[in-house]
Amino acid sequence: MHLALSSFLNRLVSNSGRQIARRSLNVAARPSDLVGKTPLLDLTPYMKKKGVTNNSKLYGKMESLGPCSSVKDRLGRSMIDDAEEKGLITPGKTTLVEPTSGNTGIALAFIARERGYGCILTMPETMSIERRMMLLSLGCEVVLTPKEKAVSGAIAKAQEIKDQMGDDAIILQQFQNPANPKVHRETTGPEIWNDTDGELDLFFSGVGTGGTVTGVSQYIKGCPEFDLPALKPGLQTIAVEPEEQMLLTEAKGGEKRGEQGPHKIQGMGAGIIPGTIDLDYIDEIVAVHSDAAMETCTELWLEGIPVGISSGAIVNAAVEVCKRPENAGKLGVCIIPSFGERYFTHPMFEPMKAKAEGLQKQPLPEPFDNTE
Numbered sequence: 143m144h145l146a147l148s149s150f151l152n153r154l155v156s157n158s159g160r161q162i163a164r165r166s167l168n169v170a171a172r173p174s175d176l177v178g179k180t181p182l183l184d185l186t187p188y189m190k191k192k193g194v195t196n197n198s199k200l201y202g203k204m205e206s207l208g209p210c211s212s213v214k215d216r217l218g219r220s221m222i223d224d225a226e227e228k229g230l231i232t233p234g235k236t237t238l239v240e241p242t243s244g245n246t247g248i249a250l251a252f253i254a255r256e257r258g259y260g261c262i263l264t265m266p267e268t269m270s271i272e273r274r275m276m277l278l279s280l281g282c283e284v285v286l287t288p289k290e291k292a293v294s295g296a297i298a299k300a301q302e303i304k305d306q307m308g309d310d311a312i313i314l315q316q317f318q319n320p321a322n323p324k325v326h327r328e329t330t331g332p333e334i335w336n337d338t339d340g341e342l343d344l345f346f347s348g349v350g351t352g353g354t355v356t357g358v359s360q361y362i363k364g365c366p367e368f369d370l371p372a373l374k375p376g377l378q379t380i381a382v383e384p385e386e387q388m389l390l391t392e393a394k395g396g397e398k399r400g401e402q403g404p405h406k407i408q409g410m411g412a413g414i415i416p417g418t419i420d421l422d423y424i425d426e427i428v429a430v431h432s433d434a435a436m437e438t439c440t441e442l443w444l445e446g447i448p449v450g451i452s453s454g455a456i457v458n459a460a461v462e463v464c465k466r467p468e469n470a471g472k473l474g475v476c477i478i479p480s481f482g483e484r485y486f487t488h489p490m491f492e493p494m495k496a497k498a499e500g501l502q503k504q505p506l507p508e509p510f511d512n513t514e
């Protein structure tokens with residue numbers, strides 16, 4: 143095509159594109175309106191590098207890209223919306239109290255600011271300084287509890303604060319709150335279904351409260367209790383748990399393996415079978431060791447995908463399952479629960495911290511001379 147004509151046509155297209163964009167402004171009114179509608183990322187190239195050659199595909203649901211960088215943004219908004227709808231909380235009066243150091247605390251904190259609720263989070267004193275700073279910067283109060291008492295100390299403290307404050311405080315209880323699986327039934331599940339045109343065969347999620355794995359599976363496999371038709375009853379749901387804490391495996395009648403104890407996959411393996419999980423929706427449980435989770439996480443960063451340790455665990459499990467001969471040509475979707483920068487005090491980043499500190503001690507490179 144003649145050059146002048148083609149550049150004229152290009153301008154016409156881009157001008158009209160700009161006009162359309164102007165007419166339909168796409169602006170979130172509130173921070174919580176940014177929650178959800180996360181994109182899918184094709185992780186098949188990574189799987190191929192790991193030697194998977196059976197034409198299976200893997201997409202990551204990038205919950206790491208939420209407004210406060212984790213899948214828990216959905217939960218925070220859903221529990222607060224639900225309590226508002228039920229008239230249980232009043233802006234300017236109610237304080238949300240929750241025992242959580244994790245991403246749920248961050249989600250509750252930012253939505254509490256948006257809506258005008260107080261927010262007090264209780265957590266063991268072992269929680270990193272960054273985590274405390276994040277929550278304090280979001281304007282909530284942080285109450286530390288003795289490390290010897292671990293999570294149960296934080297739970298007891300939250301209850302004590304709630305008892306003192308009476309009707310002015312509420313504990314939303316992520317491990318028991320039905321608004322937890324509900325938000326994944328109503329948002330995460332439909333998003334995955336629509337964005338894959340219903341073509342997914344395998345779904346992978348880590349389990350903390352179990353809200354994500356349960357809600358998404360209920361939406362796709364169907365759930366009469368909530369009038370949901372079976373869109374794909376044959377969907378294989380694979381839950382991922384730490385190998386050092388194989389409670390779900392045991393609950394489903396499997397065998398634990400290796401030494402059981404503390405693990406390093408934050409957000410997963412809470413050490414209880416939560417009220418928010420429905421084990422009947424889970425077809426298989428894959429246990430991944432913290433070391434393997436960190437290794438995969440490191441590899442994902444080097445693919446340009448900076449995510450948290452649990453994403454490493456889930457992708458590790460997904461690659462293992464996708465490469466089985468019976469999964470040739472199948473499509474898997476895995477949850478990528480959180481963004482990686484939140485974990486800089488995690489042992490995974492110790493080598494990088496040492497390297498970063500070491501940089502100062504190296505001599506500066508010679509200035510580049512291009513005069514020759």
Ligand code: PMP
Nearest residue numbers: 348350351352353354409452479
């Ligand atoms: N947060 C993080 C960081 C996680 O890795 C996971 C596991 N996918 C969860 C939360 C778990 O979500 P849920 O509580 O819905 O099971």
